Amino acid sequence: MHYMIAFNELPDDFAKRQDPDAAGPYWGAWNAYMGAMGQAGVMVQGNGLLPPDTASTVRLRNGQREVHDGPFADTKEQLAGYCIIDVADLDAALDWAAKSPAALTGSVEVRPVMPPPNA
Amino acid sequence: MRENPAGLPRDHAELVARDSYGKLLALIARRTRDVAAAEDALSEAFAAALNSWSENGVPSNPQAWLLTVARRNAGQAFRKGMVRQNAQHVIEMMHDEAQSNTGSDRVDDRLRLLFVCAHPAIAPDIRTPLMLQTVLGVDAARIGRSFFVKDSTMGQRLVRAKAKMRDAGIPFDMPEPTDLPARLNDVMAAIYAAFTIGWSDLDAYAENGQDFVDEALFLARLVVDALQMQAEPKGLLSLMLYCEARRPARTGTDGGFVPLAEQDSTLWSRDMIRYAENWLRRAAALGTPGRYQTEAAIQSYHVQLSQSPDLPGDALLKLYDALITQTESLGAAIARAAAYARCGRPEAALAQLDSLPLGLIQDHQPFWVARATILAAYGHFDDAAAAFDTAIAKTNDPALRSFLTQKRKMTLTT
Numbered sequence: 001m002h003y004m005i006a007f008n009e010l011p012d013d014f015a016k017r018q019d020p021d022a023a024g025p026y027w028g029a030w031n032a033y034m035g036a037m038g039q040a041g042v043m044v045q046g047n048g049l050l051p052p053d054t055a056s057t058v059r060l061r062n063g064q065r066e067v068h069d070g071p072f073a074d075t076k077e078q079l080a081g082y083c084i085i086d087v088a089d090l091d092a093a094l095d096w097a098a099k100s101p102a103a104l105t106g107s108v109e110v111r112p113v114m115p116p117p118n119a
Numbered sequence: 120m121r122e123n124p125a126g127l128p129r130d131h132a133e134l135v136a137r138d139s140y141g142k143l144l145a146l147i148a149r150r151t152r153d154v155a156a157a158e159d160a161l162s163e164a165f166a167a168a169l170n171s172w173s174e175n176g177v178p179s180n181p182q183a184w185l186l187t188v189a190r191r192n193a194g195q196a197f198r199k200g201m202v203r204q205n206a207q208h209v210i211e212m213m214h215d216e217a218q219s220n221t222g223s224d225r226v227d228d229r230l231r232l233l234f235v236c237a238h239p240a241i242a243p244d245i246r247t248p249l250m251l252q253t254v255l256g257v258d259a260a261r262i263g264r265s266f267f268v269k270d271s272t273m274g275q276r277l278v279r280a281k282a283k284m285r286d287a288g289i290p291f292d293m294p295e296p297t298d299l300p301a302r303l304n305d306v307m308a309a310i311y312a313a314f315t316i317g318w319s320d321l322d323a324y325a326e327n328g329q330d331f332v333d334e335a336l337f338l339a340r341l342v343v344d345a346l347q348m349q350a351e352p353k354g355l356l357s358l359m360l361y362c363e364a365r366r367p368a369r370t371g372t373d374g375g376f377v378p379l380a381e382q383d384s385t386l387w388s389r390d391m392i393r394y395a396e397n398w399l400r401r402a403a404a405l406g407t408p409g410r411y412q413t414e415a416a417i418q419s420y421h422v423q424l425s426q427s428p429d430l431p432g433d434a435l436l437k438l439y440d441a442l443i444t445q446t447e448s449l450g451a452a453i454a455r456a457a458a459y460a461r462c463g464r465p466e467a468a469l470a471q472l473d474s475l476p477l478g479l480i481q482d483h484q485p486f487w488v489a490r491a492t493i494l495a496a497y498g499h500f501d502d503a504a505a506a507f508d509t510a511i512a513k514t515n516d517p518a519l520r521s522f523l524t525q526k527r528k529m530t531l532t533t
Contacts, residue, residue: 001288089290
């Protein structure tokens with residue numbers, strides 16, 4: 001089955017990306033994690049995302065486009081990246097999710113990718 | 120086998136349904152990885168059995184017949200695209216059928232399904248109902264009643280939980296041994312709930328009740344075997360054996376309910392009590408106390424009390440004090456209050472009852488019985504009468520109802 005694992009991070013985690021002291025360990029942990037998934041052959045695709053202050057959200061209401069600055073929900077934890085992985089079942093997906101650096105400080109959401117409609 | 124084509128096959132199908140529903144469902148669900156689809160396939164198989172068995176007689180192995188038909192139904196549903204599932208599992212199921220292999224290995228399929236239903240990705244409050252429905256075959260309405268939830272609400276929550284299991288890809292394999300202890304509490308809660316449902320139904324619909332009791336004892340033994348280093352499954356088995364040992368004394372010759380204190384202890388099963396004591400000893404030897412061991416120890420106290428009536432009450436109160444730190448069960452809190460009242464400590468008893476949240480107790484019949492008894496014992500007859508009336512209004516079981524009515528009369532006129 002294909003699962004999306006979505007990594008949510010705290011503001012502190014996002015800040016580490018720019019912090020000269022913390023950036024090394026931060027990226028090292030992510031590279032090791034992504035590398036392990038690649039090595040295990042479970043990675044289908046995945047991307048990191050720039051911080052939530054670069055996000056823009058758009059809605060179409062009564063034919064009018066409404067754009068606002070920031071992510072769709074103003075919560076403490078914010079989406080920091082995602083992967084699509086191909087594993088046997090939920091337990092395998094949860095195991096990979098638990099190994100991610102985001103699991104230590106933020107949270108990781110695991111969701112099945114919608115299967116193709118029945119022929 | 121056609122002596123009675125009208126009656127016999129139906130009886131037979133019902134018998135197989137009672138004996139093997141959980142086992143058959145667990146076998147099919149393991150392959151479909153879809154509990155709802157497995158339930159549909161199995162109920163179609165039972166319907167087909169009623170037709171086919173009255174035409175052709177009851178097959179020599181009714182369970183194998185049902186399993187084959189149900190698997191074929193599940194396969195057809197898959198091919199028609201009615202069921203979304205992993206093709207690999209359906210192919211394995213077809214393979215099982217071709218091999219006419221029951222698909223079982225060393226682990227009992229019911230045990231496996233119990234632990235699957237306790238998966239941490241399933242909402243905690245629906246795990247026990249899910250196990251009761253799938254493994255023990257208790258219907259949603261009955262589950263709703265014992266969890267004080269409306270039938271329709273319980274039904275919807277069960278449907279949602281089964282959809283989550285299927286769509287999220289929760290594995291139907293036995294969890295790793297390291298994951299078992301974390302799931303154990305939910306599994307034990309379901310087994311104990313089945314036992315309690317069986318017990319409280321025994322007067323109302325005798326046969327069904329005994330099935331739940333037997334199944335609960337059987338499953339508890341499986342859990343004891345699977346997790347030998349865990350004390351609590353042994354405590355649970357011991358607790359249920361103590362209760363079961365006393366069952367012959369629970370109903371009077373007139374079919375009326377007889378409370379523990381008034382039971383004729385010569386009617387208790389000595390063999391079962393010995394087994395219960397043995398399991399409790401083995402549990403205690405592991406040195407990890409818990410709720411079920413404490414409850415079993417309370418039962419053990421009552422057995423000893425029947426032999427030596429001057430046993431100090433303090434020991435019992437200590438057990439109850441321990442129990443309410445180990446479980447949030449309402450029953451435990453109420454039983455503790457009753458024990459304090461029996462030991463001449465009414466203030467402590469009423470304080471315990473008054474500390475319970477109103478939302479939990481207002482529909483809880485045992486609470487009102489305990490409150491009525493304690494109030495009456497200390498001369499508050501008007502309040503006691505009101506509490507008895509509430510308790511009687513909340514009782515469905517006819518034997519218990521007439522017991523309470525009589526008790527109300529006796530308590531309030533002496």
